[in-house]
Amino acid sequence: MEEEMPGWARRVAERELSGVLPRRWAHSQGVAARAAGLGPVLGGDAGLLAAAAVLHDVGYAPRLAGTGFHPLDGARFLRDEHGADERLVRLVANHSFALLEAEERGLRGVLEREFPLLDQPLLVDALVYCDMTTTPDGQETTARERLAEVVRRYGADSLVGRFIRRASPEIFATVARVETRLAAQPRWGYAPER
Template identity: 70%
Template sequence: MEFTLWARDLARSLLAEPLPRRWAHSQGVAAKAQSLAGLLGADAELLWAAAMLHDIGYAPSLATTRFHPLDGARYLRDHSAADERLARLVANHSYALLEAEERGMRDVLEVEFPILDHAELVDALVYCDMTTTPDGTPTTVDVRLSEILTRYDRDSVVGRFIRRADEDLRTAVYRVEARLFLAER
């Protein structure tokens, strides 16, 4: 419980005032993570914390590289008592490795924060992020991906990344939805 309170308080301190919409999104992603607790067992709190903290790298005080997964993970590693797995989840959330490649930062991300070898946990964080709107409300992966593309120019780094990651993001969401369906039966 203390772990989740710490994650919530940290995210709030970094996002609530300067980026209230990002804070709302983070709360919605964490709420979605809570709904997956039964699927993840012992990793449920880790997922919740990663969901709450996944976008802290957008905080103006942390945005040194302007690549939010890396900035957030570095902050967690260097300025908090965060578990290494938490920092690695934040660094690699929602196929960030593909965006890192678009930015010429793939080697940096891979060396500093290798992807966790826990596909169900990685997929769960993708699911939570890709089924939550910027305002924190639930949505579908189709609507979310379309919404992202409306905010970014097609040829921007994020526009290129989202188009490259589209199939991987959808597949991760579908895997989690299938697990949820089977768990309900």
């Protein structure tokens, strides 16, 4: 299923988001496009990242919003309705420091019990990078611009605003780690001199 996973994930995300939340669908497509550029860094996990990237916000779909916390709702949907790959479900559940937001919502224990954080730091970091460097409309941006936009949209004193302030240092550190890995990768068509 690994080779088929990105195509399946895209169909599921499009079905759940495109009609009811077109801007969220645009963001999800942009995050998936960012993930495509990380293939050389992730190797065999590139397909898993691509699937997680396009599905990370599926829990925003109104019909799936059981708790109102999209990482948890999306992961439950993928697990319960699709029997999705466990690593994929755990990535969606924990994307972009969801544990910190879950704590703000009183759901941290639930999230940790149902969907423990995946012990693959590069894969977890890669999904944070893709999400936090993509605008709501699916365009590339910097992490600083993205976080500022989230705070403006939700309000600094909102639950999401508080979460973003708490998570900002970790988000910036994660994006820097991935950018360092990307910079260390040889460019296609480039042959170093000998």
